[in-house]
Amino acid sequence: MTRMQQTISPVDGSVYVTRPLASDAEIQQALSLAKSAQKSWASVALAERQAICSKAVDWFEANKAEIGQEICWQMGRPIRYAQGEIAGLAERARHMIAESDAALAAITLPDKKGFSRFITREPVGVVAVIAPWNYPYLTAINSIVPALLAGNSVILKHSAQTPLCAERLKSAFDAAGLPEGVFQYLHLSHEDTTQLIQSDAVNHVAFTGSVPAGAHVEQAAAGRFIGVGLELGGKDPAYVREDADLDHAADTVIDGAFFNSGQSCCGIERIYVHASVYDTFVDKAVAIVRQYQLGRPDEPDTTLGPLVRTRAADFVRGQIEEAIAQGAVAHIDEKTFPLSQAGTPYLAPQILTHVDHSMRVMHEESFGPVVGIMKVSSDEEAVALMNDSDFGLTASIFTRDIEQGIALGKQVETGTFFINRCDYLDPALAWTGVKQSGRGCTLSALGFAALTRPKSFHIQTLA
Template sequence: MSVLKCISPIDGSVYAERPVMGVEEAASAVARTRKAQKDWARRPLDERIALVRAGVARLHEMNDEVVPELAWMMGRPVRYGGEFGGVNERATYMAEIAARALAPIEIENSAQFERRIVREPHGVVFVVAPWNYPYMTAINTVAPALIAGNTVVLKHATQTLLVGERMARAFREAGLPEDVFINLFLDHPGTEKLISAGSFNFINFTGSVGGGKAIERAAAGTFTGIGLELGGKDPGYVMEDADLDWAVDVLMDGAMFNAGQCCCGIERLYIARPLYDAFVEKAAAWVSSGLKLGNPLEQDTTIGPMANVRFAKEVRAQTQEAIASGARGLIDPKQFPADDGGAYLMPQVLVDVTHDMRVMRDESFGPVVGIMPVDSDEEALTLMNDCQFGLTASLWTNDAERAARIGAEIETGTVFMNRADYLDPALCWTGCKATGRGGSLSEIGFHNLTRPKSYHLRKKSA
């Protein structure tokens, strides 16, 4: 029997393991969720909302266990207290807007005709969730999918093996009916077989470009709806009128938090030349004096190990290639003695970088950021768009009209002004280019988790 193993980045030990579910057994479990879906959808919306809220509340009650569990599984320091704040914010917002977002569109209600468009749940929604923010990324789809009347099958990343199990248990203990929300332990071949068999009505995947392509290939010909968020190489542009200290603090936090393992983390920076030298000096000082690399179970650790040695290896490779090609690293390795050449990776700030270097083009997903000076909005815009990804872009200026004008030309899903690395549940979380397609959260998130159904009811003959 195959076994899924979570290797802890803290010490390389096997932290958790679960047997891989066979395809036939998994198919039977999915069939039970399909059978449960009709009854779940018939429940009044208020009941579904109340049960989802109860599930989120029960999850919060587990937080004392969840926080160290996350540190062991993927390395985030316990000092940050887990993800419940974001989970609650997103689930609460989606619950609050559900009645409006799912309300029928009334075209006519006269003596002769009733015409309306309603939102129907897809049926069984399959959520394939990543390890970097394992609770928040999952809840983005789980909560609105359940509220809309779908049943949910969750498959979590092996690196955060216990998250899906814990989420499904929390919702079940909160009173969610049997088989409405289940977690499956699947390997990649088993996942692809279920998808290619048309087992699901909608699939939401968050992960790598390669993973997204595999999902699309497996679903080919099944006409299953798919939502994909496949990563980013998110830029920041600091204009000459920006608040320099504010920009440094937010952008460097956006680059380094969670060891840089954020889909919308800042990975490349373009600074108006008049501010460039000062920004670079302050950015290097921010990293050198403000971060401590170490064991994530210790309260004074601000940056833990990367989730897996192979992830750290890729970041090291990009950084070393850039330095070999003329870039300069501003952070002295002596300041981060905990860097062990494995999962524990020191943060780095690179200057003298160009777009010929992978560190400025390929997703790094680690604690490294390259900084370049620019001489105009046009140059910054060209460089920001010189990328295969399009998730978010962060603009720093006191001129909102200028930010909106530049934002209109950026190939991205979200434009921030004087903010970075944040997900606003009232806005659609979406991307373009190799970042993927579809959108979660906001009213549009509900629309993507349902289908339109039209009613044309003629009451009387002419």
């Protein structure tokens, strides 16, 4: 009996996509094909791999309007922003293509009499990429493009919420002339995904998702001695110092907290503001949030769409209600956002003050349109609170004193540190996290390291 997978659109609760799950025979066939195709792909010149990846990016740019519609309906991002993900995909992919010559070049060691020595970067083999729904192309491309450039083959398992993204990636690489079997996708159940990870044919796993799911991936790969890259959760903080440009800080931090309805692993979920500018900052932040238009994401005026599903919205509602019961003050009247209704994925944005770290909303990942703002009296207090978290993906400080900002940034436990910006991945910089935000690295020249293995050549020359 064929097992089916349904994608329920958060736009209106309709079934948007139905796909059959891969059978055991199809999974084994994909693994066998990936393994055999990788051998020949690894022998293809890097320049040709680069050209194929570039053509795939061209395909995405040519089809961004249709793809934007699909993003909107699959996961609920407002249509006015949906095509922007393709621009981000192109930026990252093209940077990694340009970076690959240097990142994959052999390391030649200094001359040693009678010997020549060098180190090459060899592909690991078959890479399994497990991608999430919240930024379905950006998260996937971080691993797919460098894996292919390095000479690996890739099997993509995308979220059941965004299955069309896997299919569009396949279409792009097919149109670019990628040899058969080098890039494949499989629609899989959780159980079959576990078996994929445990297959002897898989040599590396790149996973983006929740902490519990990341722990499961790590357990599934245990004892196989393969690489596992884990990009997990975040509860990212921002600190607004007394010397900050408050208009810039408010605009930037609020966008970082509420873009994509707060469904970003590197979105701002905690804000600390120096007491001397606290009231002014809160007033500015509240004024910005009141301008949001909560609505159906397929409508052009909507600036805040639904969460991905009702269960996610109910989770955030629970955090907000519990914090208010514990003494937090809500600054946004939900009635001014009439589409926000219990039992739906539509949720009004919320700013909370009088919060502290005993409240779930300040230490548990929300992944929704809510942020708590705390008053602090010093840099030391702010840094201590920023570090008081199980997560460490990104952190931001807003200040005119760049030197002091950098000094504080060195004290913050985080993978990426920003000054006067947030919620952005620069493809030239390593994307990594500490604590429960994960392990491993994508993007930058360093992102190729996990997708290759060093091979040393030690050659004695005989007279």
